[in-house]
Amino acid sequence: MKVQKLFRNLPQDPASLEPFPDWQELSPTFEKLPIGDCTLLVASIQDEDFDKLLHIFQSREEAMGAFLSVAMEHGWEEVPQTYCIYHAQEINGKLIAGLSIEGQRSTYEQTTVEQMVQTMARVHRVVVYSSDLLTYIKDIYPEIDQKAYVIAREIAKKLGKAPELEELAKIYGMPIESLEERLSLIEKLLENPLRTPYGEVNLPPFSYPLAECE
Structure with a gap:
């Protein structure tokens, strides 16, 4: 341990x-x-x-x-050893969430969101691009704040601001029309150096502590 x-x-x-x-x-x-x-x-x-x-x-x-x-x-x-990537977007008037674990992607609707939360609970970290997406599940999974690695937050710590996911998609030349494509881009952003409109940045790995030092 x-x-x-x-x-x-x-x-x-x-x-x-x-x-x-x-x-x-x-x-x-x-x-x-x-x-x-x-x-x-x-x-x-x-x-x-x-x-x-x-x-x-x-x-x-x-x-x-x-x-x-x-x-x-x-x-x-x-020390975290496992993670999943989480994203959500509105599709045909419905909020659809997606998870990626070791390359395996699954989507969830409102009726199956508890199943998604159970999957999140089995990993050490939940990687998400923007903290805004966490608000969708905080009511049923309040622990998410303690295990969410927010990429935009880490970029802002280094560069003072963070771009929109759409801006990064253009830089990386990756499509993000579908939820699965957005999950793929977010996974790509875990690789250093991360390219942004403001320059390259090296982010800490997902396993680093999320809490501030005492």
């Missing part, structure tokens, strides 16, 4: 950070990565380490889940 958190001021001994002092059976190793004015701390714990807690928990999986829950309460998150 790997968990991560951003820090503005990292203590000398990362093992002193919560929740590790209360989990003495575990032997985490730490990796520090500078990100702007912050430091990304990644704690790696061997899965076998959790077997030392079987006198408390019924299984390794239960011990891992308990540790992760406590770590999340202290601002850590599991």
Whole structure:
């Protein structure tokens, strides 16, 4: 298991950070990565380490889940390894949403949006171009804000502003008439360097923490 958190001021001994002092059976190793004015701390714990807690928990999986829950309460998150791409647009007067996972694309109408949310819940990150699209599903999936990687937001952090998706489609020479084509373009935008009307930019990978550093 790997968990991560951003820090503005990292203590000398990362093992002193919560929740590790209360989990003495575990032997985490730490990796520090500078990100702007912050430091990304990644704690790696061997899965076998959790077997030392079987006198408390019924299984390794239960011990891992308990540790992760406590770590999340202290601002850590599991290092994301999976993601889906989400987009939505109005088609013939109906709002249609689309997901792309490992190249497999699916579309959803209002009657099947809960099925889409269940799929989102199974991945670590939801990649979307604009945060406006998140408003469509916040009511039924309020956790989306904590796992959404918003490309336009990341571009704006680097360049001060972000172009419309249509502008990027022209730069990349990709059609975006259909929902599937828009999903393909958004997936392309995850590749660095990203080309914009204001110049090229390198964005952090989807796995980087979304929270601000403490």
